[in-house]
Amino acid sequence: MDPETSQETQPETPQETPQETxxxxxxxxxxxxxxxxxxxxxxxxxxxxxxxxxxxxxxxxxxxxxxxxxxxxxxxxxxxxxxxxxxxxxxxxxxxxxxxxxxxxxxxxxxxxxxxxxxxxxxxxxxxxxxxxxLGLVDLEKERLEEEAKQKKRDDRAAHHKRSRERKRTRENASLRKLGSAINKLHDKYFTPEICGAPGGPGRITWDDIPHVLQPSSTSEGGLTTNLEERVKRKQWQLESLAFALKRILLRVPPPPLPPPASSSRRIKVVDFGSGSGNSALVLAYLNPSIDFTLIDTKPECISIIKSRCESANIANVTAKLISCNDFKEEFDVGLGVHLCGEGTDEAVVKCFDKQASFLIVPCCLGKISKVVVKGLDNLDLSDQYSAVDYPRSQWLKGELELESYLRYTRLGDYSDGNGEGGSNVDAVLAKKLIDVDRGKVAEEKGYSLSIGKYHPLEASVKNDVICGISPNHNA
Structure with a gap:
């Protein structure tokens, strides 16, 4: 008998169905x-x-x-x-x-x-x-009446808040108009129509002489990318205005002496705060090869583009640094702040005050000041101020306005209607002047000579106010 067949057949063990997890x-x-x-x-x-x-x-x-x-x-x-x-x-x-x-x-x-x-x-x-x-457990008519009552309460509450805001706005606008005479007087004192030259006049840029990689029309690195023809023309106007205004400042700046024991002087140094990819400062640096330019920004990609553009254009008088305005500690002679949003403009000016440097700024986005100074726009908690800059800026305006009113005027003055002065934006234009003269007054309180002007032509930008401050060290 086959031994294999002689073995007793073992019963199969039933397999358990795996339990579902x-x-x-x-x-x-x-x-x-x-x-x-x-x-x-x-x-x-x-x-x-x-x-x-x-x-x-x-x-x-x-x-x-x-x-x-x-x-x-x-x-x-x-x-x-x-x-x-x-x-x-x-x-x-x-x-x-x-x-x-x-x-x-x-x-x-x-x-x-x-x-x-x-x-x-x-x-x-x-x-x-x-x-x-x-199941018929919902009384739809009762729900409708309850919802109508709730909606009426909401509407009444919204109307009350709207009336309160309107009354507050009326009071603040009345206070602004009360300051109107002083605002206009100071603005007229500072206003210098020729600060940016005139279209087609002396000091305009011959764009054919500028390396293409530095021009606004450059599409390779850092240039404008959309609506090219219109935007390039506006940017060229802006740069021509800035070049003219900067030249006026540089003529006032004596060669700064080197620290002892050296007896010679160093080159004049211009710092562009929040330079971006250098669309403004690089052209100015190319036009002023005897001046050293330092471009600072907090975005690594911007610094990389600046260095690449300088290398392509063979510019040797530009240094790019990845650093914020507040952390920048070097000595310099002129500060630039072109279209720095909100508080950024004032931070750049404060840095110029610290170094007794002259400045050239083009303010932008006034309404963002309130977002930085206070968390929240509708429910301003003035104890929660965390801005690095003190507002109002000047001692003069501190004696005239509370912070809350000042912040509202920054929002009111942040308009983009170039024709506002002759229409319904009279209060907005006056609020914009208030912020400009406040910046001018604080500079004047620190011994600076102040000039306020406009881009030429005005169509160069809706944000076309140019403020120039000459340091007391450069007023000789």
Whole structure:
């Protein structure tokens, strides 16, 4: 007899069906829910019963490993309620009880934490209302009357706030107009029409002599990229105005002496704060090869572009540094601040005060000052001031205005309507003048000679105010 056949046949051990993990149960239940949502109206009663039984069979495994009030339990109850809603007899009423529990579980499990949890909770609440409507448990007329009453309260409250804002705005505008005479007098004192020269006059740039990589029309590195023809012309006008104004300042700056024991002088140094990729300062540096220019910015990509453009144009009098205005500690003679947003303009001027340097600035985005000075625009908490610059700037205006009013005027003066002076923007124009003369007055209080002018032509930019301050060290 074959020994192999003589061996006693061993009975086969039945293999256990692998138990489904909680994660698999959850996926199955969610798939079931998805199928219901997609095909709710297409399923017949038998298929609904099958899906209902399948979902319920997964429930114990799911609930054994989930906290009693977990977000998953809320989802599961939601699914069961939606399934039961289509059952016969007492199904809808039972579904209502389960759905109420699902909603309360979702709230207890933090249904409002996170976008997806909040969406799921809103969906549960929406389905709860559907069930209540189907059972006739919602008094729609009562709801309508209650909603109308709530809306009336909201409208009354909004109207009250609007009237309060209007009264406050009227008072502040009256205060601004009361200062109007002093503002206009100071502005007329500082205003110097010839600060930027004149179109076609002496000092304009011969653009054919400027390396292409430095020109606004350059598309290779750092230049303008959209609406080229119109924007290039405006940028050229701006640079011609700045070149003329800077030349006027440089004529006042004597060669600064080197520190002892050296007996000679160093080259004049100009710093461009917030230079970006050098679209303004690089042309000025090319036109003034005997002057050293330092361009600073906080964006590494801008510094990289500046260095590349300088190398392409063979410019040797430019240094680019990755540093903020507040952290810059070097000595310099003239500071530039071209279209620095909000407080950035004042930070650059403060740095010039610290180094007794002259400055040339073109302010921009006055309204952003309030965002930096105070967190929030509608509910100003003046104890929460965190600006590095003190506002109002001058001692003169500190005696005339509170900070809150000053911040409102910065927003009012941040207009872009070049024709505002002759129309409804009279207050906006006056507010803009107020901020400019405040900057001029604080410079005057520190011994500077101040000039305020405009780009030539005015169409060069809607932000066309140019402020020039000559240091007391350069007033000889």
């Amino acid at each position: 909680p994660q698999e149960s959850k996926r199955c239940i969610l798939t079931t829910c998805f199928e219901l949502e997609e095909r709710m109206d297409q399923l017949d009663e038998e298929r609904r019963s099958q899906i209902f039984a399948s979902a319920l069979s997964k429930a114990p495994n799911m609930l054994r490993t989930s906290p009693p009030l977990s977000h998953e339990r809320a989802n599961l109850l939601h699914i069961q309620a939606r399934l039961l809603f289509f059952a016969e007899d007492s199904g809808p009423q039972k579904s209502l009880e389960i759905m109420k529990e699902a909603v309360s579980c979702g709230i207890a499990a933090g249904g409002g934490e996170g976008k997806f949890k909040r969406v799921a909770q809103l969906k549960r609440e929406e389905h709860l209302r559907e069930i209540m409507l189907s």
